[in-house]
Amino acid sequence: MAASAAADKVYFHVTPPVKAIPCLTPFGMKLQTYLRMADIPYEPVYGRSMGPKGKIPWIEYNGEAMGDSGLIMEFLNREKGVDLNRTLSDADKAVSRAFTKMVEENTYWGLTQYRWIDNYDKLQELFEVPWIAMIFLRHAKGNVKQKLMAHGIGRHSREQIEGIMEKDLKAISTFLGTKPYLMGDEPTEVDAAVFGQLSEIVWTAPGSYLHRIVTVDCPNLQAYCSRIKDRYWSDWDQLTGNTNH
Known part of the structure; x- marks a missing residue:
């Protein structure tokens, strides 16, 4: 777990950047792009440790570890009051x-x-x-x-x-x-x-x-x-x- 985790802060566990791209997992690129679109501050934690679902990326939030990019987005939408799809039918x-x-x-x-x-x-x-x-x-x-x-x-x-x-x-x-x-x-x-x-x-x-x-x-x-x-x-x-x- 991230050391001295701050309340309501998103710690984003992901593989480190390489010369070709900031993240070699498509789901890492997806989740980071969402965080930036939603203007949700986050702190990257670079490494290759797997999350609670045995995959990477994953996040820590208020001491809880969560996996799956889609479920993380749903959680953060609720927690942060975000709705990037608000204009859609x-x-x-x-x-x-x-x-x-x-x-x-x-x-x-x-x-x-x-x-x-x-x-x-x-x-x-x-x-x-x-x-x-x-x-x-x-x-x-x-x-x-x-x-x-x-x-x-x-x-x-x-x-x-x-x-x-x-x-x-x-x-x-x-x-x-x-x-x-x-x-x-x-x-x-x-x-x-x-x-x-x-x-x-x-x-x-x-x-x-x-x-x-x-x-x-x-x-x-x-x-x-x-x-x-x-x-x-x-x-x-x-x-x-x-x-x-």
């Missing part, structure tokens, strides 16, 4: 939930397949860990492979997975169109979720088929990510150490 909220679940229950796994299975040899450089850590990453790769099989996406061929991912990403692109944010002129919770996934593609997967889709085939997705980054991540270069940009 019930139908818009339904669409937002559908897109959130698509990217987190499907698109995420395609990204996981790309990162952990198809490009495992690039993990050491991406994670910025010493070679000895690859022993642990090899073990993690086995666990990831089991999870991909259990989900179902790991049972498909590479071509089939790429086709699934292309349909997901083009669905987001089509719905976004020329709007600044998914649901209109101002960001809502779904933007935190979608940015969480897309940011990993834009900034950690150069040269991949995923990167081609979001930059060449669907340039509005790249512009969308840059828009959110510019609005909410003014410290991006500071966090990633890219102070020359």
Whole structure:
């Protein structure tokens, strides 16, 4: 637990930034972006310790540890009186939930397949860990492979997975169109979720088929990510150490 935790303060447990991106987990990017959108102050606690649900990110709040980015957001909405979806109709909220679940229950796994299975040899450089850590990453790769099989996406061929991912990403692109944010002129919770996934593609997967889709085939997705980054991540270069940009 965070030392001498202050009352009503959010302690955000997350993996440390790397050169490519402030956080290598899409759900960490999602939750931090939400905290910034909602103007909720938080203190990052960098490390790789797992939360109460055996995953990262997680938070501590008034001595209580909580996991799951979606449930954390629901809790903080109630606790802090936040409602980023206040302007949305019930139908818009339904669409937002559908897109959130698509990217987190499907698109995420395609990204996981790309990162952990198809490009495992690039993990050491991406994670910025010493070679000895690859022993642990090899073990993690086995666990990831089991999870991909259990989900179902790991049972498909590479071509089939790429086709699934292309349909997901083009669905987001089509719905976004020329709007600044998914649901209109101002960001809502779904933007935190979608940015969480897309940011990993834009900034950690150069040269991949995923990167081609979001930059060449669907340039509005790249512009969308840059828009959110510019609005909410003014410290991006500071966090990633890219102070020359």
